[in-house]
Amino acid sequence: MTQALRIHEVAPRDGLQNETNVLSTTAKLSLIDALIDAGVRDIEVSSFVHPRWVPQLADASDLIARLPRLADVRYWALIPNQRGFERAVDSGIRHIATVVSASDTHNRKNLNRTRRETIAAQREVVGAAKDEGLAVRCYVSTAFGCPFEGDVPATTVVDVAEALFESGADYVALGDTTGLAHPVQVRSLLAAFEARDISLGKLAVHFHDNRGTALLNAITAYESGIRILDASVAGMGGCPYAPGASGNLATEDLVGVFDAMNVDTGISLESLCEAGAQAELLIGRELPGRLHRYWMGVRERSSESQSA
Amino acid sequence: MTQALRIHEVAPRDGLQNETNVLSTTAKLSLIDALIDAGVRDIEVSSFVHPRWVPQLADASDLIARLPRLADVRYWALIPNQRGFERAVDSGIRHIATVVSASDTHNRKNLNRTRRETIAAQREVVGAAKDEGLAVRCYVSTAFGCPFEGDVPATTVVDVAEALFESGADYVALGDTTGLAHPVQVRSLLAAFEARDISLGKLAVHFHDNRGTALLNAITAYESGIRILDASVAGMGGCPYAPGASGNLATEDLVGVFDAMNVDTGISLESLCEAGAQAELLIGRELPGRLHRYWMGVRERSSESQSA
Numbered sequence: 001m002t003q004a005l006r007i008h009e010v011a012p013r014d015g016l017q018n019e020t021n022v023l024s025t026t027a028k029l030s031l032i033d034a035l036i037d038a039g040v041r042d043i044e045v046s047s048f049v050h051p052r053w054v055p056q057l058a059d060a061s062d063l064i065a066r067l068p069r070l071a072d073v074r075y076w077a078l079i080p081n082q083r084g085f086e087r088a089v090d091s092g093i094r095h096i097a098t099v100v101s102a103s104d105t106h107n108r109k110n111l112n113r114t115r116r117e118t119i120a121a122q123r124e125v126v127g128a129a130k131d132e133g134l135a136v137r138c139y140v141s142t143a144f145g146c147p148f149e150g151d152v153p154a155t156t157v158v159d160v161a162e163a164l165f166e167s168g169a170d171y172v173a174l175g176d177t178t179g180l181a182h183p184v185q186v187r188s189l190l191a192a193f194e195a196r197d198i199s200l201g202k203l204a205v206h207f208h209d210n211r212g213t214a215l216l217n218a219i220t221a222y223e224s225g226i227r228i229l230d231a232s233v234a235g236m237g238g239c240p241y242a243p244g245a246s247g248n249l250a251t252e253d254l255v256g257v258f259d260a261m262n263v264d265t266g267i268s269l270e271s272l273c274e275a276g277a278q279a280e281l282l283i284g285r286e287l288p289g290r291l292h293r294y295w296m297g298v299r300e301r302s303s304e305s306q307s308a
Numbered sequence: 309m310t311q312a313l314r315i316h317e318v319a320p321r322d323g324l325q326n327e328t329n330v331l332s333t334t335a336k337l338s339l340i341d342a343l344i345d346a347g348v349r350d351i352e353v354s355s356f357v358h359p360r361w362v363p364q365l366a367d368a369s370d371l372i373a374r375l376p377r378l379a380d381v382r383y384w385a386l387i388p389n390q391r392g393f394e395r396a397v398d399s400g401i402r403h404i405a406t407v408v409s410a411s412d413t414h415n416r417k418n419l420n421r422t423r424r425e426t427i428a429a430q431r432e433v434v435g436a437a438k439d440e441g442l443a444v445r446c447y448v449s450t451a452f453g454c455p456f457e458g459d460v461p462a463t464t465v466v467d468v469a470e471a472l473f474e475s476g477a478d479y480v481a482l483g484d485t486t487g488l489a490h491p492v493q494v495r496s497l498l499a500a501f502e503a504r505d506i507s508l509g510k511l512a513v514h515f516h517d518n519r520g521t522a523l524l525n526a527i528t529a530y531e532s533g534i535r536i537l538d539a540s541v542a543g544m545g546g547c548p549y550a551p552g553a554s555g556n557l558a559t560e561d562l563v564g565v566f567d568a569m570n571v572d573t574g575i576s577l578e579s580l581c582e583a584g585a586q587a588e589l590l591i592g593r594e595l596p597g598r599l600h601r602y603w604m605g606v607r608e609r610s611s612e613s614q615s616a
Contacts, residue, residue, distance in 0.1 A: 182568035260490035
């Protein structure tokens with residue numbers, strides 16, 4: 001094993017938020033337990049978005065109250081606005097995430113205000129969060145291209161990230177919202193951060209798999225120096241085949257490559273595949289991750305041969 | 309556009325060989341036409357395996373006789389043995405492919421003889437092919453690992469490839485038979501070839517997608533200097549989710565990344581997606597490629613809005 005890194009698991013939040021079939025809090029806790037058992041140490045568990053918009057995550061406070069208290073596990077929650085921040089503080093969660101888009105058009109459509117307004121609002125929220133002693137990651141959406149504006153200049157992405165760091169953000173997560181990234185761009189964007197003396201250690205990458213490129217981009221980012229990578233067990237989150245849908249990078253497939261390359265993730269691949277199999281049962285349909293499915297097949301044949 | 313390369317399209321052979329529903333020769337020709345229209349210039353059209361083993365490809369000679377004669381398109385056929393070679397010569401095809409495994413156990417199971425015996429037999433077949441003026445590519449299966457033996461030493465792979473080049477092979481295609489490759493290994497294997505003064509220009513790579521890593525490994529190989537890459541439109545070929553099955557790299561997803569990186573493939577992505585959509589109709593079920601499906605969705609919505 002050669003290098004350490006952090007896998008930021010987003011299935012309970014990003015993976016579930018578009019699922020119309022609302023899971024029970026107990027079912028979510030069971031999935032989170034399985035992820036912890038596998039060795040995952042950063043888990044984005046929910047969002048304090050208004051329950052009217054995302055009924056799936058309406059149980060955020062209740063879920064957080066029932067999470068196992070473990071010294072080495074960091075639970076994260078997304079907060080879309082000031083009201084969400086207040087609910088987050090009340091819930092007792094210690095790690096929060098905010099979101100802004102690098103492209104103004106996407107920011108207006110997603111958050112109903114200009115990018116400049118969102119960054120100004122975040123200055124207050126992030127400052128207040130730091131005053132409360134919380135850790136803060138800020139997502140920068142459309143960091144690798146915008147479905148409305150097309151290319152997003154690297155300087156714009158770095159400017160937005162810099163403003164967030166100046167507000168007190170501990171981490172900035174670069175989001176490839178509609179799966180437009182490619183390796184040459186990943187390397188050039190990260191080089192633009194280094195050219196501005198922003199440490200890659202404070203950046204995370206969050207690749208969507210619309211074009212089947214999420215694993216390619218994630219490993220490219222790792223090999224360029226990124227050490228925090230977002231993924232969603234079993235690839236939970238939207239249908240990767242539907243135009244415009246998200247499709248997350250499957251955590252087990254990412255860990256599988258790191259295992260093969262002898263890079264320590266601290267995660268047990270077999271236990272993670274078991275968590276992915278559980279996710280698939282909860283969601284009730286095939287999910288796009290590869291290795292959890294492979295593992296389910298192996299387990300099935302093994303039980304067949306035992307019963308034969 | 310910065311660099312040229314060759315995409316070696318294997319759908320009509322590798323993609324079809326495990327399909328039990330036998331397509332008509334006319335259907336295959338229609339798919340090949342669509343691939344040519346998209347700009348594909350190397351197409352592996354069939355195999356001279358015994359029809360008893362692969363009924364799907366029993367029409368190899370008839371298919372080859374009916375291929376459009378185009379000066380800039382290279383048609384390839386796989387030949388598993390001496391009898392297959394004779395049929396290939398009779399068919400008039402000008403480019404052939406042979407196969408041997410880097411691991412002895414896989415070679416015995418796949419070809420029912422030792423690796424040494426297969427290499428000796430190929431010395432005669434490749435020599436005879438060169439006497440006929442044919443171009444020859446030799447597949448080296450299990451070049452990135454063997455499902456029976458595990459790791460396959462790079463020196464073994466280079467030894468086998470060197471023997472094939474000495475027999476007269478024009479190209480050696482390194483096959484990742486069960487999708488075990490990873491980027492660190494891809495780079496170290498290619499470095500082992502360079503250390504033995506074997507030009508990467510004479511090597512092709514053929515990655516299977518069992519673990520969702522084919523695109524990652526293909527781009528890694530390209531960035532290491534490989535300029536011939538095998539792929540199968542729409543990811544035709546086995547079910548990527550079934551343990552042990554192949555699952556090919558989808559040509560359109562590979563071309564999509566090259567287009568994004570501004571690397572010239574000579575292929576029209578939109579026309580290639582159309583060929584992928586046609587492949588899916590012929591096969592009669594969803595195929596794993598991403599971009600042909602995306603394109604089919606765009607086309608469908610476009611026709612809906614026109615009819616509305």
